[in-house]
Amino acid sequence: MSLLEVRDLNTFFRTKHGIVKAVNGVSYTVEAGKTLGIVGESGSGKTVSAMSILQLLDTNGFIESGSIKFDGRELTTLTRREMYEIRGNDISVIFQEPMTSLNPVFTVERQVSEPFMVHQGLSKREAALRVLDMLRDVRIPNPEVVTKQYPHQLSGGMRQRVMIAMALACRPRILIADEPSTALDVTIQAQILKLMNDLQEEKGTSIMFITHDLGVVCQMADDVAVMYCGQVVEMAPARTIFGKPQFSHPYTEGLLFSIPRLDTPSDVRLEAIPGAVPHPLKLPDGCKFAPRCKYATERCKVEEPELVEVQPGQGVRCFYPDLKERRKDG
């Protein structure tokens, strides 16, 4: 049994102009001790699907249907109070903006103590000692100094380390990392990614790694879910996607083409996917990717494909999943 199992999740938002189907029938699983990478352009519903797990949606959002099973427990039917116990304790989150996700008026100590005090009932003093351990764990130099500092005194990388320390404080089973390195510059980004990999090895935490950068997923993930317009369009082990796949979704293919790789054939030009993500209220009938898909046929415009298991462990939401065949046809 998987540690986290999301099945047919539909998360919608009520807006003035109608219902936004931000997450539309998404399913994925996170295995214990493994990393699931979720990739997709911005607006594809990655954050919403992750926040649905913790039921931290904006007030106009709601889970329309679907099941989220954590360690065999159904989360969607839990009470508010039970959810408080899950958040930060069993499942933690770190966010994209290390600048703003720490409270500007709290010292690092106060900030990182919070989960210890809330979930483990530690006293301030006990918590402060644990904070120092946590800061050491995330490789912060001079934890005694940093612990008394305010967020604005820290660099972006340091702040993200503090966030990680806070998220890992109660040894959660799953860490949801929502674009944790996007706002950092490249060297710091590499350090943070390495830290997360190391910590996963040390503590055996499962990670749900959300990013729009397929290159990062390649470094981090064991499994990959590719999202587009609120749907998972491809779900496969990382080595399948980054290897020489037989099956692939045209969107994944496009993403792969847009990142430079050592083994990119020299005759293939590096190119971005043409067009833009459709407006969430004006989604096309048929395949959501059809307007941008170079393999699209008449059928694609009227009929919507299902996520089909093309080989064990790999699912693709396309009528033409076989790479060679469709290249030939197209």
Add this chain to the structure above:
Amino acid sequence: MSKKMKNNTPKKKKRSTLARWFRQTVLRKHDIDYDNPEVIETPLKIVAQNFFAKKTAVFGVVVFLLILLVVLIGPYFFKLNLGEHEQTLIHVPPSNNMMKIPKEMHGRISDIAPGTTFGIGVDVDGKVYSWGHTRVTERIDLKDIPDEVQEADLKMIAAGMDHAVALDTNGKLMVWGNTRRSQARFTPDMEKAQKSGKNWNIVQLEAGMQVSAALDEGGYLYLWGNRSNFDLGIKREYQGNIAKIAFMANEYISLLKDGNVAYTGIKGKGSPFSKIPDELLQGKTVDIAATDRTCAGLTEDGKVYFWGRLEKGENEMPEIDSKIIKIEGGRFHYSALLENGNVVSWGNNDYNQAKAPAQVTSGGNVKELYVGNFQNYAILENGEHVTWGLSGFPLGTDNFGRDMLVRIINGGRVTMLVGAIAVVIATIIGVILGGLAGYFGGTVDIVIMRISEVVGGLPFIPFAMILSAVIGSRLDPTQRMYLIMIVLGILSWVGTCRLVRAQFFAQREMEYVTAAKAMGIREGAIIFRHILPNVFSLLLVSMTLDFATSMLTESTLSYLGFGIPLPTPTWGNLLTGANNSIIIQQYWWRWVFPAVIFGMCTICINLIGDGLRDAMDPKSTER
């Protein structure tokens, strides 16, 4: 460790405990050796630096703290007496000269007549002087001594509440000052005696509340003046038999030639003062004296007996180790001259009039003693003089004769207390409602905002007036004070609520709030422990400004008579009387001083508030 750090270390150790405390608690800066060379400044420190860089803000803080200190500590030194009503001290202007004998008289004093708020004196050449607050009515000033008095060779003088009497060496009697109440209307037998010189060898001249008396050596007593409240007559059987008299407020008593004390007025046995102690009826009384409501008699053996309405400690005479030769009464106190040349004072001490200085209590060289309303003058052997008692009021008095300084200080305390508590109430309500509205939004927000619009739309002053009139009439003054605090608080939370709501709207979108939620922290804790501290600085500014507004509103209500009722002073109701041109023009001290200190206080609070706001907003400092 870098060189720089090494140089810094000894410096840090030198810091005093106080400085370290200040750094740690106020500036939130901790003494830690940093390996990291980054300059570390907390937001609070930057705010403090910005704030103290502004001269107006610093000025505001300093002046406000001074006023606060005076208003907080002052009442312990300047005690408020709510029942105070001193008829003789009404509308005294700011003064400090009630016992200031003019230089020309120094060492040459022959007689002093202490009036209520002034003094009249005669020097050895018979020349007359006056000092103190002599303007007894709007038009009449005792300083304007008539020419005939100035030119005469004066033998004796007396001063009352608003008039003065002088007798020259030729036996001519003159009156000046307020004469509208018969103060100068001599009786026919006086006129006759003055003309003929028979029975007109005056040995005692007295003046009281618009009445006067002259006593002839042969025991004939002449009384004249305003008879409406005063038992101003003498029973026929005593005439020609009087040795000394003493004025109370509305009566007088006499020492007879036979050494007995008698109530010689027309009321006779009907007066409470006619119950004279037996010891004074043994023919052995040598001196008498009187205060407003009590009398004292001195017997041959040096004992003093008191009677009358002994309510102000008039009979609490201290142990005396010498014989009393003369006893004199003020309004509520006595002073006595002793054989050994010392003086003792006792009785009411509101104006320090019963607290004789050491120079006269143990100097042993007092020759003569004059005692008036609240003043004492002792003339020493060497001709110098010592005074004690009421010398004046630095800020004047009001229409009840109450010291404005005392009332301003105590009024400030009430006004600030009311303002502060009103602000606290308003802030608590505003923060809770604004926080809920801003954090939850939606229906909660709509409901709270509608309520706040209703409250904010109420016409403030009329509504507060109605509330305090409807509920207030059944309450005692202290309860009314609480009522005003609550009314002010309940009617003025709207601004705070809006501010907090807007801030919460902005803050709840910040990622740290989502992060806190994701950490499993409960809603209440997020609102009050995570978001509120971020709003606190702005809240502080609004509280500061609201404090000034609350004080102003309280004062407006009190001025209109719907706030805190008199006699409890507040900065607002001190101004209550100042609504007609007479007070505004003639008794300017009644409104100028409260208005100035109140204005200064609110301006300073506003300066502090603006300074804080500018200090917190980095953009505004660049302007």
